[in-house]
Amino acid sequence: MTRLLKKIRQIYGDMNLQSKFTIxxxxxxxxxxxxxxxxxxxxxxxxxxxxxxxxxxxxxxxxxxxxxxxxxxxxxxxxxxxxxxxxxxxxxxxxxxxxxxxxxxxxxxxxxxxxxxxxxxxxxxxxxxxxxxxxxxxxxxxxxxxxxxxxxxxxxxxxxxxxxxxxxxxxxxxxxxxxxxxxxxxxxxxxxxxxxxxxxxxxxxxxxxxxxxxxxxxxxxxxxxxxxxxxxxxxxxxxxxxxxxxxxxxxxxxxxxxxxxxxxxxxxxxxxxxxxxxxxxxxxxxxxxxxxxxxxxxxxxxxxxxxxxxxIMFQYILMYLAVLVLASVMAHFLARSVSSRISSVIRQMSKVRQGSPVPMESPVYHDEIGDLVDTYNYMTRKIQQLMDEQMKAAEELRIAEFNSLQAQINPHFLYNTMDMINWMALQGQTSEISSAVQSLSRFYKLTLSRKKSISTIGEEEEHVSIYLKIQNMRYHDNISFISDIPDELTDYQIPKLTLQPVIENCVLHGILEKDTKAGTIVLTGWMEQEDIVLLISDDGVGIPPEKLSTIISGNSAGSSSGGTNIAVYNTHQRLQILYGRAYGLTYTSRQGQGTEVQIRIPARRQTQEPV
Known part of the structure; x- marks a missing residue:
C-alpha cells in the first residue's frame, strides 16, 4: 500500500501543471x-x-x-x-x-x-x-x-x-x-x-x-x-x-x-x-x-x-453530471491559461544560466502571474543594480573600517596617558607606572591588531575595561564601570572597536562634563530572537535634542566633539554595511540624566579564536 501511494505521488509529482490543475x-x-x-x-x-x-x-x-x-x-x-x-x-x-x-x-x-x-x-x-x-x-x-x-x-x-x-x-x-x-x-x-x-x-x-x-x-x-x-x-x-x-x-x-x-x-x-x-x-x-x-x-x-x-434525486444527478462536465471544461482551460504563462516565465528565467537575467515584456493581465512577471522584471533590474553596487560596497566597507580604526586611535588619549606616566615616574610610583604601561600596551594591542577585523564580545568588553582603567588613573577613579553581559554572549562575534568609541563618548562628553567629573557607565546585553542587543548607559550630562539626531548621521563633524562623533558615526556605518539597515547604533538621551546607546548585531558565534 505504501509503495502504491509512493508511486501515485511520484506520477502526480511528474505531471505538468496543466494536468495537475485540471485534476x-x-x-x-x-x-x-x-x-x-x-x-x-x-x-x-x-x-x-x-x-x-x-x-x-x-x-x-x-x-x-x-x-x-x-x-x-x-x-x-x-x-x-x-x-x-x-x-x-x-x-x-x-x-x-x-x-x-x-x-x-x-x-x-x-x-x-x-x-x-x-x-x-x-x-x-x-x-x-x-x-x-x-x-x-x-x-x-x-x-x-x-x-x-x-x-x-x-x-x-x-x-x-x-x-x-x-x-x-x-x-x-x-x-x-x-x-x-x-x-x-x-x-x-x-x-x-x-x-x-x-x-x-x-x-x-x-x-x-x-x-x-x-x-x-x-x-x-x-x-x-x-x-x-x-x-x-x-x-x-x-x-x-x-x-x-x-x-x-x-x-x-x-x-x-x-x-x-x-x-x-x-x-x-x-x-x-x-x-x-x-x-x-x-x-x-x-x-x-x-x-x-x-x-x-x-x-x-x-x-x-x-x-x-x-x-428529485434523479434531477440532482443530472445537475451534478452537468456541473461536472462544465467544471472539467473550465478546469482544463483555466489550467492551460495558468500553466502556459508560468512556462513562459520559466523559459525566460532559464536564460540566467547563459548570462545575466533579461527582463520580460510587461504583462497584459495583472493577476498573480502578472505580478510574478513584474516581480521578475524588478528582480532582474535589482540584480544588475546589486552587481554594480557590489564592488562599490566592498570599497566603501574597506574605507569605513580604515576610517573607523584610524579615528579611534585618538592621539590625545596617547599623549595624555604618556604625560600621566611621566608624572608617575617623577613621583616614584613604580608599581603604578608598570600597571599603566601594561594596560596601555594591551589596549593598543587589541586596537591595532589587523589580522582579523572581527573580535568577540568578551574581548571587546576587556578592551573597554582597560580603556576605563587607564582613564581612572588620570581622573582618580571617578568613573565607575559595571559590566553585566551574560556569559553565554561572550563568545559571539562583534566587529573590532565597536564598544570603545561609544564608551569614550560617554566619558569625554557625558561624565567629564559634569561638575563632579564623576559618574557610572553600565554595559549589559541580551538576546532578542536572532539578534544580540548591547546597551551602554551613563549618568552624564546627556545630549541636547538638536544634537542627538546628528551623532550617527555624520553631520556633527564640525562640532567640538567631532573626533569622537566621527568614530561613533563610522562604527554605525560599518555595522550597517556589514549586516544591513536593521542593525547599528540607536541613541536616546535626557539632558541632566544621562544617555543610553543600543547596539544591535546579528547573533553569530565565533568559529575561530581571534588574534
Missing part, C-alpha cells in the same frame, strides 16, 4: 458535490416529507377558508329568503289568520325575483320548499310565481335526509350526495343545505323543509388544488362518516378515516400524523370546517413521497 480543480468540484449528494440522499425522504407536509398545510390553510366562505354564501342566501315578506307571511303568520293572504301577488312576485337572483348556477343551483296542505286547492303549487319552488312533501319522503330529520329532530342539515334523492341530484345538484320549519294552516301546525341546493364540483376543484403531491388524496367528511367531496373517489375509498379518528387526531395534534393502511404508511393532516362541523382530510401515501424523492 485538482475537478476533484475540488466533485468531492463536495458527492459529499453533499450522499448527505442529501440520506435525508432526502425526510426532507420531502417535511416540505410536502408544510406545503399541504399552507394549501389547506388557504382552501379551508374558501370552503367556509362558500358555505357562508349558502347561509346568507337562506337568510335573504327568510327576510322576505312572503316567507314571513307563510311561516310566521298568527295561528288563526286567514291563509288567503299568501295569494298577494306582490309578495309572490318579490319571492320569485329573489329566488331567481339567488340561483346563479355557481353557489346556489336550486331552491325547493317541501310542505303539505290538507287540500290541494292552495295556489302555491300551481301559481306561475311559486310553482317551481313549492313542492309537496311526498317528493322528500324516501330520501336519506328526510329520514335523518324524522329520526333525530335536527333543525338543519348539510347534505352530501348520497343523502339526496335521484330527482334532487339530477335536477338541482348533489349537495344541499336543508332547514326544518313549521307553518300553520287552519289553526294546525304542519312540517316544512327549505332546501338550498348546490354542486360539489367547486369543492372538488378546491380539494384538487389543495394537493401538491401526485398520488395524494383530499376529502371532506361529516359527522356521519359521509364523504361530502373528494379529489379522488377511488383513493378516498382506500385511505378513508372515520370521523371519530379524525376528530381525536385533530384534537391531539394540528399537524400531520402517521398511520398504516393496507401495510402502507401514510401521513394524514386535518383541517376543521367549523360551520358544518366537517373535517378536511389530506392523505399523503409514503409511496408517492418516495417516488417524489427519487425524482
Amino acid at each position: 485538482v480543480l475537478s476533484i475540488a468540484v466533485t468531492i463536495p458535490v458527492l459529499i453533499v449528494g450522499i448527505f442529501f440522499y440520506t435525508r432526502l425522504y425526510d426532507m420531502v416529507v417535511s416540505d410536502t407536509i408544510r406545503k399541504e398545510q399552507d394549501a389547506s390553510s388557504e382552501a379551508a377558508p374558501l370552503i367556509e366562505a362558500r358555505i357562508q354564501k349558502i347561509l346568507d342566501a337562506y337568510e335573504e329568503i327568510t327576510e322576505l315578506g312572503f316567507y314571513e307571511t307563510l311561516f310566521h303568520q298568527p295561528v288563526n289568520s286567514p291563509f288567503q293572504m299568501l295569494l298577494d301577488p306582490r309578495d309572490a312576485e318579490a319571492f320569485q325575483k329573489k329566488a331567481q337572483e339567488l340561483i346563479d348556477g355557481q353557489t346556489i343551483t336550486g331552491l325547493q320548499i317541501y310542505m303539505d296542505f290538507p287540500t290541494e286547492s292552495v295556489k302555491l303549487f300551481h301559481d306561475e310565481l311559486t310553482q317551481n319552488y313549492f313542492v309537496p312533501m311526498s317528493l322528500a319522503q324516501g330520501t336519506y335526509w328526510y329520514g335523518i330529520f324524522q329520526g333525530t329532530g335536527k333543525s338543519e342539515l348539510y347534505c352530501p350526495e348520497f343523502y339526496l334523492g335521484e330527482r334532487e341530484k339530477c335536477t338541482f345538484g348533489d349537495m344541499a343545505y336543508i332547514v326544518s320549519t313549521t307553518f300553520y294552516y287552519q289553526g294546525n301546525a304542519h312540517q316544512a323543509y327549505i332546501a338550498l341546493y348546490s354542486s360539489s364540483d367547486q369543492l372538488t376543484q378546491m380539494l384538487k388544488r389543495n394537493l401538491t403531491l401526485d398520488g395524494s388524496v383530499s376529502y371532506i367528511i361529516n359527522e356521519r362518516n359521509a364523504i361530502v367531496a373528494s379529489s379522488d373517489k377511488s383513493g378516498t375509498g382506500i385511505y378513508l378515516l372515520d370521523y371519530q379518528t379524525v376528530e381525536d387526531s385533530f384534537m391531539a395534534s394540528n399537524g400531520f400524523i402517521e398511520r398504516t393502511i393496507l401495510d402502507q404508511k401514510i401521513y394524514a393532516g386535518f383541517y376543521n370546517i367549523r360551520q358544518p362541523g366537517w373535517f378536511m382530510v389530506t392523505v399523503l401515501p409514503s409511496s408517492s413521497l418516495l417516488k417524489q424523492s427519487n425524482f
Whole structure:
C-alpha cells in the first residue's frame, strides 16, 4: 500500500501543471458535490416529507377558508329568503289568520325575483320548499310565481335526509350526495343545505323543509388544488362518516378515516400524523370546517413521497453530471491559461544560466502571474543594480573600517596617558607606572591588531575595561564601570572597536562634563530572537535634542566633539554595511540624566579564536 501511494505521488509529482490543475480543480468540484449528494440522499425522504407536509398545510390553510366562505354564501342566501315578506307571511303568520293572504301577488312576485337572483348556477343551483296542505286547492303549487319552488312533501319522503330529520329532530342539515334523492341530484345538484320549519294552516301546525341546493364540483376543484403531491388524496367528511367531496373517489375509498379518528387526531395534534393502511404508511393532516362541523382530510401515501424523492434525486444527478462536465471544461482551460504563462516565465528565467537575467515584456493581465512577471522584471533590474553596487560596497566597507580604526586611535588619549606616566615616574610610583604601561600596551594591542577585523564580545568588553582603567588613573577613579553581559554572549562575534568609541563618548562628553567629573557607565546585553542587543548607559550630562539626531548621521563633524562623533558615526556605518539597515547604533538621551546607546548585531558565534 505504501509503495502504491509512493508511486501515485511520484506520477502526480511528474505531471505538468496543466494536468495537475485540471485534476485538482475537478476533484475540488466533485468531492463536495458527492459529499453533499450522499448527505442529501440520506435525508432526502425526510426532507420531502417535511416540505410536502408544510406545503399541504399552507394549501389547506388557504382552501379551508374558501370552503367556509362558500358555505357562508349558502347561509346568507337562506337568510335573504327568510327576510322576505312572503316567507314571513307563510311561516310566521298568527295561528288563526286567514291563509288567503299568501295569494298577494306582490309578495309572490318579490319571492320569485329573489329566488331567481339567488340561483346563479355557481353557489346556489336550486331552491325547493317541501310542505303539505290538507287540500290541494292552495295556489302555491300551481301559481306561475311559486310553482317551481313549492313542492309537496311526498317528493322528500324516501330520501336519506328526510329520514335523518324524522329520526333525530335536527333543525338543519348539510347534505352530501348520497343523502339526496335521484330527482334532487339530477335536477338541482348533489349537495344541499336543508332547514326544518313549521307553518300553520287552519289553526294546525304542519312540517316544512327549505332546501338550498348546490354542486360539489367547486369543492372538488378546491380539494384538487389543495394537493401538491401526485398520488395524494383530499376529502371532506361529516359527522356521519359521509364523504361530502373528494379529489379522488377511488383513493378516498382506500385511505378513508372515520370521523371519530379524525376528530381525536385533530384534537391531539394540528399537524400531520402517521398511520398504516393496507401495510402502507401514510401521513394524514386535518383541517376543521367549523360551520358544518366537517373535517378536511389530506392523505399523503409514503409511496408517492418516495417516488417524489427519487425524482428529485434523479434531477440532482443530472445537475451534478452537468456541473461536472462544465467544471472539467473550465478546469482544463483555466489550467492551460495558468500553466502556459508560468512556462513562459520559466523559459525566460532559464536564460540566467547563459548570462545575466533579461527582463520580460510587461504583462497584459495583472493577476498573480502578472505580478510574478513584474516581480521578475524588478528582480532582474535589482540584480544588475546589486552587481554594480557590489564592488562599490566592498570599497566603501574597506574605507569605513580604515576610517573607523584610524579615528579611534585618538592621539590625545596617547599623549595624555604618556604625560600621566611621566608624572608617575617623577613621583616614584613604580608599581603604578608598570600597571599603566601594561594596560596601555594591551589596549593598543587589541586596537591595532589587523589580522582579523572581527573580535568577540568578551574581548571587546576587556578592551573597554582597560580603556576605563587607564582613564581612572588620570581622573582618580571617578568613573565607575559595571559590566553585566551574560556569559553565554561572550563568545559571539562583534566587529573590532565597536564598544570603545561609544564608551569614550560617554566619558569625554557625558561624565567629564559634569561638575563632579564623576559618574557610572553600565554595559549589559541580551538576546532578542536572532539578534544580540548591547546597551551602554551613563549618568552624564546627556545630549541636547538638536544634537542627538546628528551623532550617527555624520553631520556633527564640525562640532567640538567631532573626533569622537566621527568614530561613533563610522562604527554605525560599518555595522550597517556589514549586516544591513536593521542593525547599528540607536541613541536616546535626557539632558541632566544621562544617555543610553543600543547596539544591535546579528547573533553569530565565533568559529575561530581571534588574534
